[in-house]
Amino acid sequence: MNIRFLSNNYAVVQQITPADIDDLREQGFAALVCTRPDGEEAGQPAFAAIGAQARAAGMEAFWLPVTPGRITDADRAAFAVLYANAPKPVLGFCRTGLRAETLWNDTRDRRDAAAAQQARPGD
Template sequence: MDIRRIDDTISVAPQLSVDDIAEAAKLGFRTLVANRPDGEEAGQPAMADIEAAARENGMEWVYLPVESGNILNNDVDRFDAMIREVEKPVLAFCRSGTRCTVLWALSSARSKPAQDIVSKARNAGYDIGGLAPRMAEQAQKKS
């Protein structure tokens, strides 16, 4: 399991297996967020199985699927509302962790400086510098 901490409230990871969920709960994560559509790729674990494991391990489950390479403003709105309401810390996953990081970055741009967001993402291993125009757009939507 390759968990990458962005800040105290959220970490991201590539695709998790059902067996990873108990370990994530032991690490203290309170909410598990899936940003990957069910059945996106052959051999991917079923979201229902991951949801069951999350609930069995006392974690809140949020299924917020987003199409890779096509993150819409509506997706950012839903992520922003979710991240403010769920119990922290959050572990979000998708195929590589990038989608989760982009959703976090765009929603965070509504309340945090872009430079801080880019730095935190870079420290977690994600280069989101190309999101600057979209982050500036999101900054106009203060949350």
């Protein structure tokens, strides 16, 4: 598994399986974000199985399926909010890790704004 850290609290990796969850938890990840739709290719594990295994291991798991090459503004907004509220560190994954990385890169300003808003509750 080739995990690439894009920040102290966010990393990306290619498709994972339920069997990978315990190892990821041992590496310290607190949350997973799957950016891949179910059924994209034969043999791909369903997110429900990955999410169930993650929750059993004490992790949070989020599903934000995006279409390759067609990430929308709504996808970006959802990712920024999801990341701001997720326990850290977060591991994003998809077929190759590219969609998870693209969402990270495309949402820097939104993540910064969400973090600032959390620091000022009541605004």
